[in-house]
Amino acid sequence: MSIxxxxxxxxxxxxxxxxxxxxxxxASKQRNPIKGKRILTMNEQPTFFRLRExxxxxxxxxxxxxxxxxxxxxxPTRNLFNRKVADFVVLDKSLxxxxxxxxxxxxxxxxEDKDADRDALVAQAGFRVIxxxxxxxxxxVQKDFGIFPIAQSVPESNPIKxxxxxxxxxxxxxxxxxxxxxxxxxxxxxx
Numbered sequence: 615m616s617i618x619x620x621x622x623x624x625x626x627x628x629x630x631x632x633x634x635x636x637x638x639x640x641a642s643k644q645r646n647p648i649k650g651k652r653i654l655t656m657n658e659q660p661t662f663f664r665l666r667e668x669x670x671x672x673x674x675x676x677x678x679x680x681x682x683x684x685x686x687x688x689x690p691t692r693n694l695f696n697r698k699v700a701d702f703v704v705l706d707k708s709l710x711x712x713x714x715x716x717x718x719x720x721x722x723x724x725x726e727d728k729d730a731d732r733d734a735l736v737a738q739a740g741f742r743v744i745x746x747x748x749x750x751x752x753x754x755v756q757k758d759f760g761i762f763p764i765a766q767s768v769p770e771s772n773p774i775k776x777x778x779x780x781x782x783x784x785x786x787x788x789x790x791x792x793x794x795x796x797x798x799x800x801x802x803x804x805x
Contacts, residue, residue, distance in 0.1 A: 653677050657719045658701060660749040665702060665715065668755035672712060673705040683711055684739035695735050704759075712759070713742045717749075 654662055654676055665674045680695040683703065702715035714736050718729065733743045744758055756762070 657749075658717055661715075661717050661746065662702065664749050664752065665704065665755060668752045669704060669759060669761070671707065672759075673707070673709070675703040675705065676701070678703045680735070683714075683741070684735070698732060698735075700736075711741050713744050716743060716745045718745050718747050 658676070662674060662676055665672075678700045680698040680700065681692070683700075684695060686692050686694075700714045701717045704712045704715060706712050716729070716732075729745070733745075736743050746754075750758075
């Protein structure tokens, strides 16, 4: 009689476990809500604008899938770069790739080996990779792309006028920044 009781309890437990697993499969097939997100992070946005400013004769693309600029025969090789994305791709006017730009902000700390593997894939495809730790200076971008400004004659300067112009530029720039506090209140930098 006790064996029969143990067998009934055991069968009940198995049925319960199977029913729970079957319920989980249905739950896993439910779709989660789809949400939009920004193309560029807050760290990438200034770099994008700096590249556009320093390379006016080039086309700057952001968040480009590796599969858009490289290919290979066979899935094992393609899987090496499948789902990888370049931060920026710089093209010349004929739409030829000049360089791949990667921004190595704090999210790349400890991922140097992965970055080296990515660089090797891009180099194998025949492209140059330029990595910046932060938004590069205008002059650094131009130097990296072999652009050297033409020396121009400098007119005599008026320090008072230059000071007034710099104040106006500073005010315009500060008006462009809006911050949101934890309470949800939005404030301009100049307030």
